[in-house]
Amino acid sequence: MGSIRGIFHHYFYPHESNNFRAKTLHASSILFYIVLLFAFQIGATFLYHYQRNVLGFATDISSQKIIELVNQKRQESNLPPLSESLELSSAATNKASDMFSYNYWAHISPSGQTPWVFITSTGYKYIYAGENLAKDFDYSQDVVDAWMKSPTHRANLLKPEYKEIGVAVVNGRLNGQDTTLVVQEFGARLAKETASQDKPTTTSEKEIIEISQLPSIEGELDDREEISPISQSLIFGINAKTTSLVLSEFLLVVLFVDSIYMWRHRTQRLVSHSLAHFIFLAAIIGAMSAAGIGVIL
Known part of the structure; x- marks a missing residue:
């Protein structure tokens, strides 16, 4: 003692x-x-780096949760919620697949395809369009929080002109590492009367194409931001x-x-x-x- x-x-x-x-x-x-x-x-x-290379994929990100959180942020700013669009969701999925197929991390593909190419390919005719990207996150909340901290991405989330949203959460291998891509597409359709006008090869003068072509958000923490079942x-x-x-x-x-x-x-x-x-x-x-x-x- x-x-x-x-x-x-x-x-x-x-x-x-x-x-x-x-x-x-x-x-x-x-x-x-x-x-x-x-x-x-x-x-x-x-x-962390070792386990990230072995596990790689996020376990707690979903497109529905992303949409829910985005609408919460919009309602906090007295903006109407966005409706989920199957066409925009399909465009987001196609964009994620293209990024994995051609191994790039950018809004514009190496071949020069812009985000609205993926949007229009689904038959979605818009007057406003936007895109946010994220990767290497594991929680939906962290993805949205990171977007909200970036002025350009926040502007997309809270843009009053947008009416619809589509989100894809896709696992794959990018730049030699397993990761989870989150692709978020925003849009506002052309008015039905404008879209139905019989002008086969012309585009409405009122059509406005807007898209964030600024760096997307990449999650980080000793590598770039979170981990498996509990990040x-x-x-x-x-x-x-x-x-x-x-x-x-x-x-x-x-x-x-x-x-x-x-x-x-x-x-x-x-x-x-x-x-x-x-x-x-x-x-x-x-x-x-x-x-x-x-x-x-």
Whole structure:
């Protein structure tokens, strides 16, 4: 019992055995924590990449959920909900298949096909059209949140002129990696009377073609944003961040106890707090920087 108490005092409480500074707060100990923390971060990142290559596909993204979440965002902005269009859904599926077939990640295909080619090929005649893309996400909520954080994609989601939506969630292999593509097509049909006019080879002067041709969103977290049944990157991100916070808070408590002891006992030490404080703050900053969970492109 005495030895356990001695160990506790040595590591966590100012004592003769540790020169009246908890061993936990010695510069060598804090340096060890920093190395251990970064080793954990690197290991988690490596394991995530490895499992991502093995598992690859998202498990909790659905087109219906995407549409539901988009309509929630529109209603929050006092906009009418979008109706699901079979033609736009078909166009989204065809676009995803084309991206996998020709191995590209862009709004315009290597052959020069624009998004509205896929839309019109389904027989959908529109006056407004738009497209959002996403990949490497595992949760529908995260996809929509990422779009909402991007001004150009948010503009598509909340464009008042759009009346219909189609979404495809397709698994495949892109650029050598298994992934899940989310293709979202928006549209507003030409008025029936305009569409029914007998002008076989002409296009209505009122027709407006609008489409986002800006970079799509790619999910990221130590690779680019989430994990399997419970999003892998999310799990690793939470574990990494939790570990960092627990370690930082633990050191903060020990430092507080040490400071109280020094204040109460007016103990004089040859070694100042400066170096330990500096390393401690560097550990917190490094831990928080390494534990970020998401980036969009």
